[in-house]
Amino acid sequence: MDFDTLIPRRGTGNIKYDRRPELDPFWVADMDFPSCPEILEALHRRVDHGIFGYAQAHAGLNDAVLDYLERRHDSRPPLDHLIHLGGLVPALSLAARAFCRPGGAVMTCTPVYPPFLGIHHDAGAKLITIDHILVEGRYTFDWDGMAAAATPETKIFILCNPQNPIGRAFTAEEVTKVAEFCRDREIILVSDEIHCDLILDEAATPHFSALRLPEELRQNTITLLSPSKTWNIAGLGYAYAVIPDDSIRRRFSAARGHTLSEINALAYYAAEAAYRHGEPWRQELLAYLRGNRETLLDFLAERLPALKPVVGEATYLQWIDARATGHDNPALFLEKEAGLFVSDGAYFGWPGWIRFNFACPRPHLLQGLEKMAQAFAVT
16 A cells, blocks of 8 residues: 555545645545455445435444454444444434433543534533553543533543543553542443544553443443544544443434434445455554654754654654743644644643644655644744
């Protein structure tokens, strides 16, 4: 697979390049690589059929999802535990609306993917945030802070694992402790695991899914998954929830009402192909991303020592402490002085930080880093 060629994307109606076409984008979490050939072939076959009526999950997709869950997460739930969805952000909103009445509360830990910090509005609920803390060089949970912040009105806890933007792949012990925290307070654990197939060293830091929790704890969970980030098919809109408890599953499903659109006919076939045939491509991708991350970290150490990266274990998103640069809004500074579009840490709950997407051809990555270095060199 050729990951070094930059495919022009401007003018194709994608938000990464076309939202601010005058800037070089290193922000939103999609990759500048084409999806694996088997996915493209599956889509071509489906297009050649020529009819795109209302779609439902077909047997091949269901089997592929269950096989994937067994192979990757050592879990094979009954098929009726799966709920197919058009995306994970709507699923977060569904969870808030299903279990939080006005006056209830959603809890999560920051910094975190911005929609985590907004879905409580959909339910008329409150938001409780607790910062992740640095312990022995790794960001983890502030257990005392979480215990102090939880209230009887707290109904769901949204876990981001692997963590976006920090990049942590939380250990079995950490995930279990979060699940116990939720069980003891009758809080439903919603585990967003969309980046779970983007662990950069799976031998050293394997992903521990909520699907692998002990039965008692697993019954109190909603696990959210999707092939979209790993195989770069987010624009097709497919995700799914795994919900073991019948009561939780029914309440979650009922919250959909008539607010969500049908999943499009192509998305199911792309997902099936990713799970059935995408593993060799995924391994090639991970090798390339590891090289990009090392390139990025080496560049920052040598040329931009004021930028302090958090060395994570997962995702293609680098979380960087830019407070030492002296700029109140480093993302805005890079927009104006370097022509770069990076993610502003304030939207994740931590002003003064930036998130940088390194899932692009390495020559393009180096061009962006050079622009960054030149901008900071003159201030």
